[in-house]
Amino acid sequence: MDIAARLLAENGPQALSTRRIAAEADSSTMTVYTHFGGMSGLVREMVREGFARLQERLTSVRATSDPVADMALLGRAYRFNALANPHLYAVMFGGSSLAGFSLSEEDRQHGRYTLGNVAECAERCLASGRFRPGDAILVAHQMWMAVHGLVTLELGGYLIPPYDADACVEEQLVGLMVSAGDAWEAATESVARSRERIDEI
Amino acid sequence: MDIAARLLAENGPQALSTRRIAAEADSSTMTVYTHFGGMSGLVREMVREGFARLQERLTSVRATSDPVADMALLGRAYRFNALANPHLYAVMFGGSSLAGFSLSEEDRQHGRYTLGNVAECAERCLASGRFRPGDAILVAHQMWMAVHGLVTLELGGYLIPPYDADACVEEQLVGLMVSAGDAWEAATESVARSRERIDEI
DNA sequence: ATTATTGCATAACAGCGATATGTATTAACC
DNA sequence: GGTTAATACATATCGCTGTTATGCAATAAT
Incomplete structure (x- = not known):
């Protein structure tokens, strides 16, 4: 969440991507799905x-x-x-x-x-x-x-x-x-x- | 433009894609670029x-x-x-x-x-x-x-x-x-x- | 100690915008 | 009318996106 909020604040809406979040968190795109059930879940949060x-x-x-x-x-x-x-x-x-x-x-x-x-x-x-x-x-x-x-x-x-x-x-x-x-x-x-x-x- | 407006009105923002417009117009994705210079140009219009x-x-x-x-x-x-x-x-x-x-x-x-x-x-x-x-x-x-x-x-x-x-x-x-x-x-x-x-x- | 569950990495798929290239068709010009 | 330039479009491709299936490792439960 912190990373997503920072990416959104600093680089705008199009920076909210599973891959950029994964890269920033040194993990894979799966983290977004295990924790938020997908991109829309993250947006909801x-x-x-x-x-x-x-x-x-x-x-x-x-x-x-x-x-x-x-x-x-x-x-x-x-x-x-x-x-x-x-x-x-x-x-x-x-x-x-x-x-x-x-x-x-x-x-x-x-x-x-x-x-x-x-x-x-x-x-x-x-x-x-x-x-x-x-x-x-x-x-x-x-x-x-x-x-x-x-x-x-x-x-x-x-x-x-x-x-x-x-x-x-x-x-x-x-x-x-x-x-x-x-x-x-x-x-x-x-x-x-x-x-x-x-x-x- | 008519096709784009109809797609937007009927199927929402995510229907505004070069491929769907091309399919609806029986042409290729290039038409959007020749006429509007890209997707952002179409949105602008x-x-x-x-x-x-x-x-x-x-x-x-x-x-x-x-x-x-x-x-x-x-x-x-x-x-x-x-x-x-x-x-x-x-x-x-x-x-x-x-x-x-x-x-x-x-x-x-x-x-x-x-x-x-x-x-x-x-x-x-x-x-x-x-x-x-x-x-x-x-x-x-x-x-x-x-x-x-x-x-x-x-x-x-x-x-x-x-x-x-x-x-x-x-x-x-x-x-x-x-x-x-x-x-x-x-x-x-x-x-x-x-x-x-x-x-x- | 064994089993079940969870968390995550990898790879792959479908779709997206965008671009380079080639090819017809049209327009312009002499 | 014939030649040339320009335009419109199709194809194929690239890099990106969200999403899913598979597999593996670590943890929790029994």
Whole structure:
């Protein structure tokens, strides 16, 4: 797993081959089959590893008395994790296009579980009265979708240069909080507060 | 191209092979090289085809006196196009993980050009006073990111069943309009109005 | 001490993208 | 119209991929 993760991170998706892994591990291609049941099993395990890293990063965001700032920091953490592991992130969400690999329902369940941290934070935002009354999981979904879209386009290089993600992400976060019901000024302030907690993540 | 598009749509990404295309066209693998310069050239052309279809679908949204409803309909059109061509959509945005293929800056420029329809609509939303004064292209980007994130997670199967995309997309659209500055009630009404124009797209 | 199981190396198979070479067919030109 | 150049394509081949069957050595179980 370590070797596979390193190969993926350093040399991209096409370096994930049984032979390269075997060469790096000074063994044969059979190791991949005895331990993972084949290439798709290894990819599956890589996806789990990717979600584990994401969850670890999200968990590093501690709850404070400003839940909206916590939520904004969760968004930043999500993006940071994706930028730190771009190839792994691509496999997690675009891996379906890899050789005959498709996620099982269990994998998706594991992926959705990662949303738990966000949902719990959304709960606190709703409880604080700053978000319009609604469903916490739905709010968490909207946060996920928006940040995921931002990150995907950023990694794909589709953001027009003067409006690159670094300049975009704060406005995106403020917009998210406003769309969830928060007031514009309060959201702006909370997002700014989250900026100063970047060292948390 | 027709054969490649059909193979991709019917049998997924791994059916995009020189040999299968050659067999389907009753010729040899060389045809792919003479006409596209190789597999990556064909993928590149498929990406252009994908953006062409997307733009065609977006162009079918006509401008009315309710620019916010037009914008919501653009969002629906974007999603419909992705659901109608899921594999093609995956190649457009996740194709980097395909065998040694990477988008050129020209391809990205062509992709961004598709945003023109959305930007023009954002301009009208801003001019109508319903959106908070700001940059039209930035607004268009935020629309793109949000809907793209929704569609990506939907195609990946990551949306929790009771909150699947069909139930999610309207709230998402309303949230987008609100985050851009529109009033909640007006946004809800415009999104509802866009629902009745679905036959346009 | 014997047996069963496991882990891994070797070799091979089918399929992939890509290339070199040869051959028809077509286009251009005088 | 005849000659030449260029293009399109087929064949065969190379190196690579995932995968499987076979066999051997080491370990675990009885």
